[in-house]
Amino acid sequence: MRGAVREQVPLGPFMHLRIGGPADWLLEPYAEEDAAAAVRACRDFDLPLRVLGGGSNVVVADAGVRGAVLHLGNLNRIVRDGNRITAGAGVTLPSLLRATKEVGLAGLEKLTGIPAMVGGAVAMNAGTRDGETFEHLLSLTVVDEDGRIAVWGKDRFRPIYRDGGLGRAVVLQATFELVPDDPKAIFERFSASLKKRNASQPVSQRSVGCVFRNPAGAAAGQLIEVAGCKTLRIGGIEVSGLHANYFVNEGQGSAADFVALMVEVKKRVHDRFGIELEPEVKFWGF
Numbered sequence: 594m595r596g597a598v599r600e601q602v603p604l605g606p607f608m609h610l611r612i613g614g615p616a617d618w619l620l621e622p623y624a625e626e627d628a629a630a631a632v633r634a635c636r637d638f639d640l641p642l643r644v645l646g647g648g649s650n651v652v653v654a655d656a657g658v659r660g661a662v663l664h665l666g667n668l669n670r671i672v673r674d675g676n677r678i679t680a681g682a683g684v685t686l687p688s689l690l691r692a693t694k695e696v697g698l699a700g701l702e703k704l705t706g707i708p709a710m711v712g713g714a715v716a717m718n719a720g721t722r723d724g725e726t727f728e729h730l731l732s733l734t735v736v737d738e739d740g741r742i743a744v745w746g747k748d749r750f751r752p753i754y755r756d757g758g759l760g761r762a763v764v765l766q767a768t769f770e771l772v773p774d775d776p777k778a779i780f781e782r783f784s785a786s787l788k789k790r791n792a793s794q795p796v797s798q799r800s801v802g803c804v805f806r807n808p809a810g811a812a813a814g815q816l817i818e819v820a821g822c823k824t825l826r827i828g829g830i831e832v833s834g835l836h837a838n839y840f841v842n843e844g845q846g847s848a849a850d851f852v853a854l855m856v857e858v859k860k861r862v863h864d865r866f867g868i869e870l871e872p873e874v875k876f877w878g879f
């Protein structure tokens with residue numbers, strides 16, 4: 594594999610929450626075929642493998658994770674072909690949105706404000722009330738279960754709510770089919786959703802977005818707020834005063850604090866409403 598292979602690398606700096614101990618191995622391949630080689634090598638050496646995107650939906654344990662973490666930040670090309678845009682898994686959504694806006698291609702502005710990489714947005718089928726990642730997705734290039742590079746068309750897609758249904762496949766790049774529109778109109782929609790988000794979510798603070806899934810017919814944030822948990826704090830992690838389904842790291846928070854706060858909030862919501870909240874966030878190394 595061409596690329597960087599490093600041992601005992603702290604994951605905190607890669608995570609949106611800025612929390613997390615070391616990975617035994619951090620693999621940063623240069624190109625698609627190197628990523629596939631890394632996946633095959635982990636399989637051959639029986640090393641557990643996790644794929645890290647922008648780290649905006651993962652809490653890593655304070656003791657870190659055993660095995661390898663694959664980071665695809667070098668797969669960062671954006672290529673346009675007519676109304677189609679192909680982006681590497683390591684492209685950040687904000688830079689992809691900027692690019693599509695500039696060339697007058699509409700659709701992805703529904704994802705405004707999600708701090709993901711393209712690979713993570715596909716894996717999670719990230720979305721907002723206005724739409725989801727898979728809506729404009731035409732094809733995916735992946736490393737499949739057998740360690741081979743494959744192109745998946747729509748017939749292979751199995752997305753559900755906040756889950757791209759990829760199984761163990763690793764996304765290398767995604768091609769979106771977009772709709773031509775006036776860049777000014779796209780920019781206005783983009784700005785309007787950003788404004789709405791800035792007013793209702795603690796976007797400038799360290800978090801993992803929504804901690805719990807919305808239970809059927811209810812908003813987790815509202816349940817947490819009514820259960821009196823806003824600004825509840827354990828160690829360095831606090832339930833946001835702006836949006837109660839966001840837990841923010843006030844600086845010195847740990848993964849242990851985060852989990853303890855989740856347990857407490859879950860208990861209070863259960864005591865008040867009899868509803869079991871389920872996590873939306875993923876946990877590594879627990």
Ligand SMILES: Cc1cc2nc3c(=O)[nH]c(=O)nc-3n(C[C@H](O)[C@H](O)[C@H](O)COP(=O)(O)OP(=O)(O)OC[C@H]3O[C@@H](n4cnc5c(N)ncnc54)[C@H](O)[C@@H]3O)c2cc1C
Pocket residue numbers: 609643644645646647648649650651665682706707708709710711712713714715716717718719720721755759762763764765795796800801802803875
């Ligand atoms: C401030 C804030 C706001 C947010 N708002 C929203 C929102 O409005 N809507 C929403 O849906 N989410 C939101 N999120 C959550 C998060 O941004 C999404 O879940 C996003 O899709 C995660 O992408 P990521 O690149 O950061 O992935 P990571 O957090 O790094 O990983 C998430 C999952 O994707 C997998 N993964 C990552 N890259 C790949 C790849 N290349 N191939 C295969 N699997 C991969 C990981 O293994 C992991 O299981 C928000 C988060 C924050 C911090």
